Amino acid sequence: xxxxxxxxxxxxxxxxxxxxxxxxxxTVTKIWKEYIMDIETVIKNKVDSLKITxxxxxxxxxxKTEVPFQIDDISEYCxxxxxDTGLTIDKNENGFIISGTPTKSGTFPLVxxxxxxxxxxxxxxxxxxxxxxxxxxxxxxxxLPVAPDIEYPKENTQVQYIKVPSKDGTSRKDIAAASxxxxxxxxxxxxxxxxxxLYHNDENDWYVIAVADGAGSAKYSREGSRIxxxxxxxxxxxxxxxxxxxxxxxxxxxxxxxxxxxxxxxYVGDDIYKIVGNAAFLAHKEIDKVADEKGVPSKLYATTLxxxxxxxxxxxxxxxxxxxxxxxxxxxxxxxxxxxxxxILMGVPDEGEFSGQTRFLTMPDIFKDSxxxxxxxxxxxxxxxxALFLMTDGVSDPWFETDSNLNNPEKWKAxxxxxxxxxEHPVLLEDDNEETxxxxxxxLDFWSPGNHDDRTIAILY
Amino acid sequence: xxRLPVYILIxxxxxxxxxxxxxxxxxxxxMMATLRQDxxxxxxxxxxxxxxxxxxxxxxxxxxxxxxxxxEITTPDSGPTHLGAGLKMLCEKYDHEVNHGTINQKGDWMxxxxxxxxxxPSDIQEYNNIIPIVKNHxxxxxxxxxxxxxxxxxxxxxxxxxxxxxxxxxGNSFRKFFSWVTMQVQAGGKSVGTTDSVELPAPPAEINxxx
Numbered sequence: 283x284x285x286x287x288x289x290x291x292x293x294x295x296x297x298x299x300x301x302x303x304x305x306x307x308x309t310v311t312k313i314w315k316e317y318i319m320d321i322e323t324v325i326k327n328k329v330d331s332l333k334i335t336x337x338x339x340x341x342x343x344x345x346k347t348e349v350p351f352q353i354d355d356i357s358e359y360c361x362x363x364x365x366d367t368g369l370t371i372d373k374n375e376n377g378f379i380i381s382g383t384p385t386k387s388g389t390f391p392l393v394x395x396x397x398x399x400x401x402x403x404x405x406x407x408x409x410x411x412x413x414x415x416x417x418x419x420x421x422x423x424x425x426l427p428v429a430p431d432i433e434y435p436k437e438n439t440q441v442q443y444i445k446v447p448s449k450d451g452t453s454r455k456d457i458a459a460a461s462x463x464x465x466x467x468x469x470x471x472x473x474x475x476x477x478x479x480l481y482h483n484d485e486n487d488w489y490v491i492a493v494a495d496g497a498g499s500a501k502y503s504r505e506g507s508r509i510x511x512x513x514x515x516x517x518x519x520x521x522x523x524x525x526x527x528x529x530x531x532x533x534x535x536x537x538x539x540x541x542x543x544x545x546x547x548x549y550v551g552d553d554i555y556k557i558v559g560n561a562a563f564l565a566h567k568e569i570d571k572v573a574d575e576k577g578v579p580s581k582l583y584a585t586t587l588x589x590x591x592x593x594x595x596x597x598x599x600x601x602x603x604x605x606x607x608x609x610x611x612x613x614x615x616x617x618x619x620x621x622x623x624x625x626i627l628m629g630v631p632d633e634g635e636f637s638g639q640t641r642f643l644t645m646p647d648i649f650k651d652s653x654x655x656x657x658x659x660x661x662x663x664x665x666x667x668x669a670l671f672l673m674t675d676g677v678s679d680p681w682f683e684t685d686s687n688l689n690n691p692e693k694w695k696a697x698x699x700x701x702x703x704x705x706e707h708p709v710l711l712e713d714d715n716e717e718t719x720x721x722x723x724x725x726l727d728f729w730s731p732g733n734h735d736d737r738t739i740a741i742l743y
Numbered sequence: 744x745x746r747l748p749v750y751i752l753i754x755x756x757x758x759x760x761x762x763x764x765x766x767x768x769x770x771x772x773x774m775m776a777t778l779r780q781d782x783x784x785x786x787x788x789x790x791x792x793x794x795x796x797x798x799x800x801x802x803x804x805x806x807x808x809x810x811x812x813x814x815e816i817t818t819p820d821s822g823p824t825h826l827g828a829g830l831k832m833l834c835e836k837y838d839h840e841v842n843h844g845t846i847n848q849k850g851d852w853m854x855x856x857x858x859x860x861x862x863x864p865s866d867i868q869e870y871n872n873i874i875p876i877v878k879n880h881x882x883x884x885x886x887x888x889x890x891x892x893x894x895x896x897x898x899x900x901x902x903x904x905x906x907x908x909x910x911x912x913x914g915n916s917f918r919k920f921f922s923w924v925t926m927q928v929q930a931g932g933k934s935v936g937t938t939d940s941v942e943l944p945a946p947p948a949e950i951n952x953x954x
Binding site: 335337338340387389412414416417419420422423465466469633634635636637638639679683684685686731732734 | 745852
């Protein structure tokens with residue numbers, strides 16, 4: 283200190299104490315500020331180069347992430363910017379934890395405010411990091427009405443229950459079916475493209491069920507699916523009116539059903555070809571005709587078709603099917619005489635290398651020769667069954683996803699349980715319960731990420 | 744979960760430096776924000792970004808939209824445009840990242856590809872060699888965008904019929920382009936293989952369809 287005074291005196295002579303004090307104050311402030319700035323630059327560089335990634339959050343989804351934030355010389359810090367988002371920040375020795383269930387979506391700039399021990403009073407350094415909170419997809423779906431003047435209008439939902447009352451003291455199976463416009467269609471005000479048709483012949487007890495899924499990309503597919511169900515079911519109705527010969531063949535086949543070379547098998551095969559196969563072919567032809575009259579290619583009516591006929595005999599149930607496209611037809615037996623549950627997938631779903639690729643009733647090669655058609659037909663005799671399911675891919679995709687699951691009886695068991703035990707919309711699959719169809723419709727509202735296509739299911743049970 | 748994979752190839756050669764690349768970044772950010780508001784896109788769209796200049800980098804591996812954070816995009820001061828090498832990396836990543844349907848796995852939706860360039864491929868031989876390989880990979884559509892006056896259309900037409908051009912490389916043009924891309928992504932994953940070619944939504948005035 284004395285040395286400083288001596289230097290000042292040498293340079294300026296006598297200087298008042300006040301001036302010297304001012305000089306000392308100014309100089310120290312200046313040097314101190316530079317010193318702090320250097321320290322802050324170092325620490326800011328440290329913080330800015332810290333690799334901090336914060337995973338995105340989603341509204342209504344519980345979130346927790348730990349953000350390491352540990353710099354030696356930081357005396358204190360705080361994190362701001364998540365007010366009103368439903369997320370909270372808790373510091374610990376390693377950094378801070380962001381947790382909670384977000385209530386607001388958007389991009390939120392998170393500001394870490396920190397200071398070095400020697401920072402100027404009240405001055406904070408900052409680092410900003412964006413936190414993205416996704417909206418809850420469920421809140422984004424719109425339910426837009428279909429334009430009133432479209433060609434081929436169709437109701438957004440379809441439900442039907444065919445109650446087949448007990449006969450001679452024995453209860454008989456009923457059919458419940460429901461179809462619902464998918465969220466992805468509702469979101470754009472597009473109509474439902476799925477369809478179904480049910481029938482039961484009260485005199486000879488034949489059941490006929492058709493379910494169809496119009497291709498989302500095809501302009502008139504909603505009409506394609508309607509025609510497919512209508513024509514195919516009507517043909518079966520007519521063919522099954524006088525079914526004595528057919529039923530005799532089935533009875534014969536039952537006797538020799540374990541012999542794959544049996545003549546009886548061939549006769550039934552021929553009958554099925556004529557009834558079920560032809561029903562599909564006539565539907566195909568009718569769509570061609572309608573398209574032709576309109577002067578447009580029939581692929582604008584592209585649709586899948588899943589068709590089944592069934593009847594109970596003394597020796598068991600006979601079920602025959604035709605199937606083109608995706609979705610599923612499955613004959614499910616829960617009890618199976620005390621054995622493991624059994625599921626018989628009545629065909630092979632037409633799936634491609636990529637999602638959404640399938641085959642359609644409108645494609646000419648489906649009927650190019652009898653072999654092509656035969657391989658889409660199945661028939662089976664079983665003692666009894668729990669449920670015969672026909673569904674479009676709007677239902678089968680979310681619950682089964684892959685071919686291997688569709689062939690897994692355990693998955694069908696879980697599916698059968700899910701329908702009945704669904705928390706929000708359980709379906710009471712009881713005999714003669716006419717509410718079942720409506721319950722099925724409610725059940726079809728289930729949530730499955732990425733699966734929002736039209737949904738249709740028919741159950742013979 | 745089946746995804747809709749979207750591959751975006753962005754030219755980061757020297758000429759993109761400055762306003763153009765900044766405009767691209769804004770366009771991409773807008774695109775992500777819009778897609779996040781679309782419930783279907785939010786649950787299905789996955790995006791990958793590959794940049795190409797003299798080096799090729801996959802700066803964003805195929806990532807679900809919900810988890811996605813846009814990476815930093817940098818451009819060198821100058822240098823060539825290795826689109827051929829960019830497409831080569833695209834094919835490798837496609838083979839590795841896209842799920843095909845098997846008995847045990849649901850296939851992804853067929854991917855979409857968008858290519859943006861403001862010049863022409865410098866690695867012309869590699870570019871020509873890779874074209875048939877790219878075409879061998881299944882894409883619902885390949886859209887190539889020639890941005891600005893120096894972008895050459897002819898090489899892009901060898902790759903795809905869907906070539907569009909932007910007269911200018913300002914923020915407005917790129918914004919319009921990316922919002923058009925967004926519409927196509929929103930339409931993807933719903934169109935099923937009935938129609939032979941997918942119809943592109945009509946572009947806004949700033950985007951010229953090259954015929």
